[in-house]
Amino acid sequence: MPVTMTSEPIRMLNANELGIGASAAASGHASNRPDEPNVAMSHPLVGQALWLLERFGGVIYSGPPGTGKTWAANKVAAAITDDNQSRVRYVQFHPSYQYEDFMQGFIPKEHGGGFRPHNGHFVEMCEEAAKDPDNKYVIVIDELSRGDAARIFGEALTYVEKTKRGLPFKLASGKDMCVPKNLLILATMNPLDRGVDEVDAAFGRRFAQVAMDPSTEALEEFIDIAGLPDPLARNLVRFFEFVNRKAQTTPAAAVGHVYFRHVEDEQSLRAVWDYQLRFLLEKAYKLYPQEFDEIKGRWESIFRASEAVPNQAAGPLPATAV
Incomplete structure (x- = not known):
């Protein structure tokens, strides 16, 4: 059947509306x-x-x-x-x-x-x-x-x-x-x-x-569907926003939300780093090992107790929390 195209003005869509969330x-x-x-x-x-x-x-x-x-x-x-x-x-x-x-x-x-x-x-x-x-x-x-x-x-x-x-x-x-x-x-x-x-x-x-940019909204929905518990879920979102803010000056370090699609517990979350993100980020910061070490520290902070995570909007984080 022929497809009828429309001339209606296009509107801006978020990741979920586009079906990539x-x-x-x-x-x-x-x-x-x-x-x-x-x-x-x-x-x-x-x-x-x-x-x-x-x-x-x-x-x-x-x-x-x-x-x-x-x-x-x-x-x-x-x-x-x-x-x-x-x-x-x-x-x-x-x-x-x-x-x-x-x-x-x-x-x-x-x-x-x-x-x-x-x-x-x-x-x-x-x-x-x-x-x-x-x-x-x-x-x-x-x-x-x-x-x-x-x-x-x-x-x-x-x-x-x-x-x-x-x-x-x-x-x-x-x-x-x-x-x-x-x-x-x-x-x-x-x-x-x-x-x-x-x-x-x-x-x-x-x-x-x-x-097609990394989407916090898509990540949060992946987490919700998979049932990743707090504080891991909260901490992961904060890490995701942190690493992608840094990627504004180091674009090769951008981390897409699909990496976390099937994360449902601590074991599957750690596997994302061990078998994927570690290598992506090491390469991105090959000339800046101190930057990689900072990101690695933020990643490890995901697994700390919930008391270490301040209840505040995403932004610059204290050294003890993600």
């Missing part, structure tokens, strides 16, 4: 949980994406790890296509990913004897969408900034713009093609990846970017 977890959802229910076309996250896709060549969900970027892109794609997997293509960029993988190249013939031309993911999706103009097709690009995005798109980069959709152009092989209007592009990226400057330059005017 913890209320989504009530139905057992995460980007690595394929069994989770899809969101409806009426969901604010889908409405936001459709509004932006009317005006831009694509949408990039941008934020640090653990903020729900991949979840958002996947759920929007499923909603737009009525969960018809034949109309969605998922690809992941990486340093070895090339034009030949995404657009068009040559691959060895099955029984030897040379090479044959081969269409990449993007060309295949363009051709499929052009044959079915009454339906929306979606290509989801994970880790957009991990590859050389402008080189990978090649000639097509100009023609993903809304004003140039449907116009013919030639691939490097000389083959004619166009980017149909009903092919929608969703992407995710970490703003600290090495290729972000190139992505910003190439895609800044063509794509809309949606900031």
